[in-house]
Amino acid sequence: MLQSQTHQGQIVQAEPLLIARGVSKSFGKTQALRDAALTMRPGEVTGLLGANGAGKSTLSRIVSGHIQRSGGDISFDGAPLMLSSTRDALRQGIALVAQETSLAPDLSVLENIFLPDLATPGRLSFRSMRQKANALLSGLGHEHVLPLDAEVRTLSAAQRQLVEIAKALALDARLVIFDEPTASLSATEVDRLFDIMARLREGGRALGFVSHRLEEVFAITDRVTILREGQVVAEDVATGTLTQNDIIQHMVGRDIGTIYAARHMAPEAVGEIVFEVRGLSAMPWVRDMSFSVKAGEILGLGGLVGAGRSEAMEAIWGLRARQSGEILVRGSSVRLKKPADAVRAGLGFVAEDRRAQNIIPDLSVRENLMIAQMGQHRGFGRGYRKRAEKVASLIADLGLPADRLDQSLLNYSGGMQQKIIIARWLLTEPDILILDEPTKGVDIGTRASIYRLLQKAADSGLAVIVISSDFEELLGIAERVVVVSDGLTIADLPTARLSEEKLTLLAAPRTSTARNQALLTALTEDHGGDAFWVLLDGEDTICLAQAGAQLAGMIPGEAAMMSETSIPKAIQKRADVFIPDRAGQTLLTQMTDKRGHDLGWIGLTLPDGATLPDPETIRARVARLIQSDEETRP
Amino acid sequence: MSDTSPPADTPYRATPWASILRSLEFRMLGLALLLAVILSFSSEHFLTERNIFNILDQSVVIGIVAVGMTFVILTGGIDLSVGAVFGLTGIILAQALQIMPIPLAIPLGIAAGAGIGLFSGVLIAVFGLAPFVVTLGVMAIGRSLSFIFSGQRSISGLPPDLDAIVYSSFLGIPANVLFLIGLYLVAWGYLTYTKGGRTIYAIGSNHEAAKAAGLSVMFYSILPYVISGALAAVAVTFSLAQVMSADPLAGNGLELDAIAAVVIGGASLYGGRGSIIGTLLGVLIMVMIRNGLNLMGVSPFWQGTAIGSIIIIALLAERLINWRSART
Structure with missing residues (x-):
């Protein structure tokens, strides 16, 4: 059915799966959409952008059969698309992962994933549903974060969204629109969602991404369509050719300058x-x-x-x-x-x-x-x-x-x-x-x-x-x-x-930082002195955690200038060796994740006269910590 | 956010006159007038002064109870116990009249009604029980107690002076009708122009938001039940003065009439929407149908069918109008 797909490393511009032209919609006396358009291709993420009230959600809801259009043409997979209900849309393979989820809170995760099946006559086989659900979730790489028997009401926002996604996939949806999916997610959860979206894109599905957050648009979309006051103002433009400012200008129709007016106050x-x-x-x-x-x-x-x-x-x-x-x-x-x-x-x-x-x-x-x-x-x-x-x-x-x-x-x-x-x-x-x-x-x-x-x-x-x-x-x-x-x-x-x-x-859940705290404690137990986890930026320091005796002048949760600590020289040099200061000898080792993001520095300050361990063993312990952290990360 | 709301910050301008024309109360007034015209053609007796006072007189009991019901329904609750409270406080009043003077017995009866309302209100607002269930329970208890307190028979032999509250008149208007008019004016003013009235609307519309805005949600959730109970007792006072006897079965089904009047008047059973004017029109529509059918000599057993049909047709028409205005 799909004419072409994105193959490994090689981008092929596929035939559009969905083409919408001149779509209009009015609610009562208000015209929500005048002349909206949207093109979506298999193996691509299309961003649908616009200010509030621009009609993004209305257009997504029309495409997914939640509401009917007042006018315009939509073709799906080469044939004109006429939808009278969401069930119609699902049958065709079009699903919407909505902002306010459409899940039944009192039913289990499993039942929710197969909710559309409950409408079909005949007996349900929970065993085959369970197998299929497990297969789906492991395809997303997330089988262990979603307990199938839990009631949906007990889930977090991110987990509910995952149920919605699984529900769309259970119907083998070829076109999935995510309506502001990141609105209630934390940064880590957004990362995970993007990971899932990337997998779906590789699987040749056409994805829509409706959002306000421009950083996310740049992170995940291949192309964007921008609406303003119900009209399309930029259609099917490659994201790479746009700047953040271009998009804002399209969205609001003018250059709004800086949103955060600097507040100069003594x-x-x-x-x-x-x-x-x-x-x-x-x-x-x-x-x-x-x-x-x-x-x-x-x-x-x-x-x-x-x-x-x-x-x-x-x-x-x-x-x-x-x-x-x-x-x-x-x-x-x-x-x-x-x-x-x-x-x-x-x-x-x-x-x-x-x-x-x-x-x-x-x-x-x-x-x-x-x-x-x-x-x-x-x-x-x-x-x-x-x-x-x-x-x-x-x-x-x-x-x-x-x-x-x-x-x-x-x-x-x-x-x-x-x-x-x-x-x-x-x-x-x-x-x-x-x-x-x-x-x-x-x-x-x-x-x-x-x-x-x-x-x-x-x-x-x-x-x-x-x-x-x-x-x-x-x-x-x-x-x-x-x-x-x-x-x-x-x-x-x-x-x-x-x-x-x-x-x-700083905001990372303490559970994930518990490991670092444990390392600090272990370091002070093995070597004595003062161990700490600190963010360094120029002469600025922010201490995240600390263990052992107070030698370096690092207090968790507080910021200090380099000169206010007892280890200015060590911070200045940041060499992977012990550097003497008036507080003693200090070793600083940087932590980075696999993407090279700075996770801060682990420091160990030992009093003068203490036996100094080999810096290499400390570095190895820090490296091991990060590695194990990433392996267990869901 | 969902984009089903209009896009711009410019809802179309409506003149006050247009908004009155579009209001539900206006349409109900139209329905009431239409009914009046039809009935006046069907029966020569309908549009006589005597019959108009008759209609007003018949509106007193249900009209008083419907005011309390409006308060309750505006908060999103319901009071199924008004009929039973009507019966019970009637018995209490009749028994009290045997042993104490009228000016003491009447406040006692009203206090008893208010007390029963307070009981329901506290269970609902403080303990979070469902209004339907609580007032259903109170209804059963109230009816049962009115049989017990009355010895299963009606109590007559009430002091003859009692009829003064109905049969005295001012400017040719009977006292009970005057009271009804006064009650509606006070209730309308309270619901429209006071903190308490607006709080009652806010609670019914969005309980959580009303609470977060610092309104006294607890107090004003209980108050409507107290008012409803007290007004049921007031209504039975007028009824007693007219029939001069208290029947333990009195007020059977009264709660349904009151709810029907409020609903015909445009109130939403989910709360937050409705008005005292609407309720008054609802009461008049119901009483006019009954009265008209009587005048035409239709069997009283048809009354239920007529009133039920009017409720359903009114609500259906309302829904169709809303659908159409949402589509165009």
Whole structure:
């Protein structure tokens, strides 16, 4: 059936499997697609890009039979494609791996993979299903990360996605579209997903990749199609011929410049600590978290999805039980038992899930805007008049037409909805504003205006806490980043000292760093002295872990300039030999993974007069560690 | 995000007049008027002053109970116990009237209704039990207790002064109809213009978001059940004053009438959507059908078929209209 495929090392431009031309779609009075086009070839990943509301998801849903097009031509495998349902599409071999998964949470992984089979008459053979599922998953190289008998509700976002992929493959789908698959994945999980997508591409399938994240587009796609306001603006262009800026320009139709407006503020402009959390725990997610934020400061809470950041905020907000921990607002301890307490203590909280936790769909824009203010208000009435002026100025800031305040919030795009939710909290004039993934699912143009909104708020003396898994965003917007991993706050560093690579290493799950910690302990047991794991960048050092006596001046989770440590010479030379400093003799050995990424340095400082081991044995131990780490990595 | 929402930040402009025309309440008003026209052609007695007051009088009991039901349904709950509470508080009131003066007995009956509502509300909001199940249980208990407290027979011999709350009038309008009008005005004002009212809508629309926004979700989840119980007791007070006896079976099926009125009035059983005006129209539509069929001499056994059909046709028409506006 396939005319040609990508063979080893040799790229053959295959005949397109899917060609869509002039596709249009309207919902009610809104035209979601005007003139969309898409070409997908076997053995290729096609990126489908566009700002929010550009129609990417609509087009994917048309191709996969979720909705019907209003006009246009689509041909699949040389024949015109007419779909009346998703079942039709699946029968033809077209599958969509959706953002919000279409799995049945109460059924097992196995049943979900073969969910379409449940619709066919006759008896099901669980044994052959199990065999087939195992074959599928091992084909993806992931048979051990997915327990077939587990209920889907117990799985992580990444595992659910894997079930979706397996479900598509069980039907032998030839064309699979991934709709924002990386939205809720951590960096490692994204790597794994790309690995799977690469395998599927090699298997000759046509893949679609819908995303906002440009780095990922460059990492995985072969060609891209860009939509803007329902129209195709760049069709079937080789990714390699584009720059990031080209794509942004196509997406937004103009050069938006830098999204992160640099915020130049003198350190003295930052005020006193207004909010502090000490020893917070909310098991099993939050084990021991402490951090503080000053007035006028934007603090980033970085970490991977599942590190416990959102759960910590929900615990602070009274939505989740706390086992221990003290919360201080302006220096005095407060008891926050329910959200209303937090609102009245001067906190604001934009929760992560816009639909589930923030939007009240049956209330108008105005009421959604005023709702937190109403919660704070202590009267019988709604208390709307109290903030009339503030409402007017905020509406102007947001670019919301004042005469459309009485419409449904659902009529607005995700980005505008998010701005309205943020404004909801600014209206309560809080001292502290917490935002959990404030730009999730928001297009680049709106992101920039959200950042400006937050910076303006901070400039007026608000303490802002931003949770984000997007490290680029954290570094762009925050002055200081507290890194969270496995429910622990493990580092508190000024952004100037950080980079995305360093954040990635700091945020790595502690389970994977346990091995390194074990090595450090073993080194000090065998040789004595001080062993540490440190990131080195020019004269900057960030210590990740440490064991043994404190000789080198490395404190886990803290950054220091080379000269502030006790081993400046060793850091300067970075030779694989022991170098004397005033603290003693220090050996530094670099760790790199198989792709050559810097994983930091392992250091061993021994006091003067100690017997120095052969540097080669230390190097070998470090190398062995990395090797074993990669073998066991799923 | 899914792109099924419109792309631009520019929902089309709607004038206030257009949005009234598009509202469900407006269509229900149309239905009510249409019914009135049909019935006035079918029976010469329908459009007489006497019959109009008759309709209003018949609307009092179900109208009062439907207000409480609207509050409950707006939070996404349901109160199946109103009929049983109506019966039980009727018995309590009748027994109390034997031993205490009217001004003491009536508040006692209302307090009993509110207390039963509080019991249901706490089980639902604090312990997280399903409203359907809790109020089903309370319904069974309430009906059973009303038989026990009454000795399985109706209680008569109520003080004759009691009928003053129905038969006194102001500007020619009977007291019970005045009360109904006043109640709807207060309920409408409360639901539209107060923190509590808007919180009730917010809870029904998105409980989690209402909580996260710092609203008193617990209090306002319980309150509707208290109001519903209390209003069932208020309704039975008017009923008692009219028939001058308390029957342990009184209010049987009343919960279904109340729910039907609220649903015809456009409320969503999932909560967050509905209005007091809609409920009033729903009540009037139901009462008009009953009244009209009576006037035409149709067997009362047909009433259920007529009302059931109206509910289904109204909802179906609503759904078709929504589908069409979603497609074009």
